[in-house]
Amino acid sequence: MNDGPDGPREMQVKLDAPLRHLARSACVALLAVQVAGAWAWDEAIDGDLSNSGLAPTSLVFANGANFVAGTIGRPMTGAEVDRDYFTFTVPVGSLFTAINVLAPTAALGGGSFIALQSGPQVTVPFDTPSAAGLLGWTLYSADDIGGNLLPLMAVASFGSSGFEVPLGAGSYAVWIQETATGTASYNFDFTLTAVPEPATALLWAGGLLALAALRRRSA
Ligand SMILES: [Ca+2]
CATH class of the missing domain: 1.20.5 (Single alpha-helices involved in coiled-coils or other helix-helix interfaces)
Structure with missing residues (x-):
């Protein structure tokens, strides 16, 4: 050779x-x-999300970004308000870490409303006088593009329970509604993250211990 x-x-x-x-x-x-990530639902392609909190559209989310886009509001010519309700499950081994606001989210007037309830339905009626029964809610607008709504929703307000971020495994239901007349679009990324595996956590802990030992030795 x-x-x-x-x-x-x-x-x-x-x-x-x-x-x-x-x-x-x-x-x-x-x-x-x-x-x-992946598209979980795009109303322009998949159709209108459910208008009923008791029978929300069921979406499948996976670890990573889960995109949900649609429109809400009250058409100028129609009487019915287009509210969007859907449910999803955070599998065991995953965490619900963020609701990131993406373009072209645009709210009319004073902002659009998004709420989260624990379980597979939104049982709180849309004309509720308080947020009792909800985990949390917030108003959002185009100003929130690039931001994460979950920490804002986590603060107990007007009767909502509030919660710790990230949320754990289980089913959740989402309610999105425009408060003014007209049609508003939204585009969200619901982010699920894998719970760090014990082996990875141990490696991290081992690495940190080694660093600490090195620091002690050099001190
Ligand atoms: Ca809709």
Whole structure:
């Protein structure tokens, strides 16, 4: 075998470089897909979400970003208010960490309303005089694009129980409604995150202990 210049070993190295680059690109692409998440519901494609809190549309969420987009409001010519209700389950081993507001979310007037209730239904009626029975709620507008609504909703207000972020495994129901006349669009990313596995947590703890030991030794 010729191991000189351009011999098999050098050829191997030359071939390996593009392969390694390809593998790296594939990994980056895979990561990008995981970060990008998936569409859970787009009213423009999947149809109007349920108008009933007692029979909400059932959505399937997975770890990562779960996009939900739609419109709410009261059409100028129609009498019925378009409220959107849906339910989803946070599986065991996952945490509900954020409701990120994305473009083109736009509220009319004083803002749109979003509420969260524990369980598979919103049993609190839309004309409720208080937020009793809800985990939380908040008003949002285009000003919230780029922000996370979950910590705002977590603060007990007007009778809502309030909650700790992140929320754990279980079923939840969401109620979205525009407060003014007209049609408003929303686009949210409901983020689920895997609970850190004990092995990973132990590795972290081990790493931290090692760092602490190094620091003590160098002190
Ligand atoms: Ca709708």
